[in-house]
Amino acid sequence: MKFVDEFREPEVITRTAAEIRRLADANRHYRIMEVCGGHTHAIYRFGLKDLLPSNIELIHGPGCPVCVLPMGRIDDGLSIAQQPDVIFAAFGDMMRVPGTRGSPLEHKARGMDVRIVYSPSDALKLAQTNPDKHVMFFAIGFETTAPSTALTLVRAKNQGVHNFSVFCNHVTIIPAIRAILDSPDMRIDAFIGPGHVSTVIGCRPYEWIAKDEDKPVAVSGFEPLDILQSIVMVLRQLKADEAKIENQYKRVVPWEGNRAALRAMAEVFELRPYFEWRGLGFISQSALRIRDSYAGWDAEQRFHVPGVRVTDPKAAQCGEVLKGVLKPHQCKLFGKECTPEHPIGALMVSSEGSCAAYFNYEHRKTAMVTSIESVA
Amino acid sequence: MATADEAAPKMLEPKVRFREPQIEMAHGAGGKASRRLVEGLFAPLLFASSSEPLGDAAHLNFNGTQIAITTDSFVVKPLSFPGGSIGEIAVNGTVNDLAVSGAKAEVMVVTYVLEAGLPTPVLEVEVRAMGNAARKAGITIAGGDTKVVEHGKADSMYITTTGIGRPLHGVKTDPRCVRPRDKILLSGPIGDHGITVVLARGELDLEADLQSDTRSVLPLVEALVKAAGPAVRWMRDPTRGGVATSLNELARDCGLGVVLSEELIPVHDAVRGACELLGLDPLHIANEGQFLAVVAPEYADAALNALSAAPGGQDAQMIGEVREEPSGAVQVTTRYGGSRIVDMLVSDPLPRIC
Numbered sequence: 001m002k003f004v005d006e007f008r009e010p011e012v013i014t015r016t017a018a019e020i021r022r023l024a025d026a027n028r029h030y031r032i033m034e035v036c037g038g039h040t041h042a043i044y045r046f047g048l049k050d051l052l053p054s055n056i057e058l059i060h061g062p063g064c065p066v067c068v069l070p071m072g073r074i075d076d077g078l079s080i081a082q083q084p085d086v087i088f089a090a091f092g093d094m095m096r097v098p099g100t101r102g103s104p105l106e107h108k109a110r111g112m113d114v115r116i117v118y119s120p121s122d123a124l125k126l127a128q129t130n131p132d133k134h135v136m137f138f139a140i141g142f143e144t145t146a147p148s149t150a151l152t153l154v155r156a157k158n159q160g161v162h163n164f165s166v167f168c169n170h171v172t173i174i175p176a177i178r179a180i181l182d183s184p185d186m187r188i189d190a191f192i193g194p195g196h197v198s199t200v201i202g203c204r205p206y207e208w209i210a211k212d213e214d215k216p217v218a219v220s221g222f223e224p225l226d227i228l229q230s231i232v233m234v235l236r237q238l239k240a241d242e243a244k245i246e247n248q249y250k251r252v253v254p255w256e257g258n259r260a261a262l263r264a265m266a267e268v269f270e271l272r273p274y275f276e277w278r279g280l281g282f283i284s285q286s287a288l289r290i291r292d293s294y295a296g297w298d299a300e301q302r303f304h305v306p307g308v309r310v311t312d313p314k315a316a317q318c319g320e321v322l323k324g325v326l327k328p329h330q331c332k333l334f335g336k337e338c339t340p341e342h343p344i345g346a347l348m349v350s351s352e353g354s355c356a357a358y359f360n361y362e363h364r365k366t367a368m369v370t371s372i373e374s375v376a
Numbered sequence: 377m378a379t380a381d382e383a384a385p386k387m388l389e390p391k392v393r394f395r396e397p398q399i400e401m402a403h404g405a406g407g408k409a410s411r412r413l414v415e416g417l418f419a420p421l422l423f424a425s426s427s428e429p430l431g432d433a434a435h436l437n438f439n440g441t442q443i444a445i446t447t448d449s450f451v452v453k454p455l456s457f458p459g460g461s462i463g464e465i466a467v468n469g470t471v472n473d474l475a476v477s478g479a480k481a482e483v484m485v486v487t488y489v490l491e492a493g494l495p496t497p498v499l500e501v502e503v504r505a506m507g508n509a510a511r512k513a514g515i516t517i518a519g520g521d522t523k524v525v526e527h528g529k530a531d532s533m534y535i536t537t538t539g540i541g542r543p544l545h546g547v548k549t550d551p552r553c554v555r556p557r558d559k560i561l562l563s564g565p566i567g568d569h570g571i572t573v574v575l576a577r578g579e580l581d582l583e584a585d586l587q588s589d590t591r592s593v594l595p596l597v598e599a600l601v602k603a604a605g606p607a608v609r610w611m612r613d614p615t616r617g618g619v620a621t622s623l624n625e626l627a628r629d630c631g632l633g634v635v636l637s638e639e640l641i642p643v644h645d646a647v648r649g650a651c652e653l654l655g656l657d658p659l660h661i662a663n664e665g666q667f668l669a670v671v672a673p674e675y676a677d678a679a680l681n682a683l684s685a686a687p688g689g690q691d692a693q694m695i696g697e698v699r700e701e702p703s704g705a706v707q708v709t710t711r712y713g714g715s716r717i718v719d720m721l722v723s724d725p726l727p728r729i730c
Contacts, residue, residue, distance in 0.1 A: 001645055004652060010712040017712070041655075047714025109400050118580055224712070340722050341408055351655065361716040 007223030037064030037352030059324030202257025279319030406616025407721030459587025463505030603682030
């Protein structure tokens, strides 16, 4: 498969892994955060940790849209969809995320009209083919998916489709990275930057991380070789005592980003003064709301929204895991009350969530090693 | 005062462990939730006396005559898709469940549940497809039943089948006979059926040159049994939940680990591509014309040769082996030495977009 197999070539991967071992100073412990959930998933799926020396620790970042969405927002969205003749449309990623009274899929089993769509424009099409219903698209995602929501809203307005609205939960990545760097319990040496987000925003918005915080960043693709190469890049910088932004994902990410996408976002969205992130709390100017010129398509303005705030179960330590302070298996609920089938925290829902990735791909390996060690 | 009447049923009260408040789609997806429902509710109440691991078909002894029996329901949307349709998979699915239990399908009965308003030509196409598939697979359809439900109470058409077969000579499969170092064989490329059906729903605007793999695997099973007979310890057709779910069930039932080599698992490029796009794992995708077998190591090469030489078996592969660790789990090793645990499917695979 073109554009995939080249980046999974065993020989090149083995060579790159050897380069990482050569660059890593045995007397130093490295904490590298992969910002994006897509990276977390790939690291586990391809077993990349097995290829790294033990003093390189990968910390899973906040870049998993469903993981950082507070439960209250899900309840709000579902409460709108409880009104008669409303269709709840969302990406597959959202379907198993628990609200207080169950996930969208569970609501579907109880009779709610819930549809999986593959893009916001599919949701708009759904509205056009169901003129007697109202279709509410539950929008999630970083700058990766926000432009397609924006373009869909422009189209809805231009075509006069009035039985369509968006419940906007789009968030932006930079404030989240800043919150993590501001957090006193974080000690991160370098970042693997989010590839998909950067196709839209480019590399410039990360420059302060190098300049002000003195941390190397490599914007990375999602194949095994991409991630390993990005680790090589940041290790080289750390070795040379440098901090700069490097673009490993040049085949997709333009340095300046995608101007058309950014324009569409600016046309439709404005920054919210603040927004709640699961695990990270309220972060100012970290999310997007729909501008008043599109109020007719903003579910929050068209419908009554209860504005529920739900605190996470006390025992769940999603915040600590999300910031990388705890490893997934160090949470008290991990693998006991909280499993991919019965997730309590959203990190356990999405396969990009670090807990689900860890549960699915890793934890029994660890359990195995522990048992072998305890025998020895 | 407790009477004998009250005391007696109490003693027999089987232990229902299924505590979930309502049935979700996940309980029918063939993964973990399905297993909890079957083991926690159906098994204790319906077959409490049996200690056999739950297989695809039951082998029974009637006064010295051995028979194998299986039942299955088919709910597919859309009804027809490239390479097959519901009428055809209803036959092949039944034949295959018997085949991987080590039996040759002889006769089946069929129930159609039809939604009022179903156009007759649509039904006729499926009944024809069923008849043709039965003739091809050498199974007799001995009878059936029809029910019609109100429009909107069913989705076009559901089919339920029950098949009876004769055990093949010289093979007895049981996960408890599986031993470390046994080899795992797979009859051909995986994921074709599941991805074909997903694409045929037309929600994705993706096109691929791909068709369902639906077929009877009986000729391949017969070739394998002829070559390796008693060395065949376990077989399963990895339908819903895919290869990962079948092998996780094996790992749990035998208490050993299953270690697969990713590069040896045959997957068509179109399936790999669709899985990459949708964030799915081919190991979780449904198949309708493949089977897995565990064979004792000394017979593994002969078994693979026999499979490969049989018509339709040219893509068969030895994809891994049974080991002591990770016990009760399936581990996949990548070509460059990384590894990951592959769990059962949790519920229907959902595409990842954001």
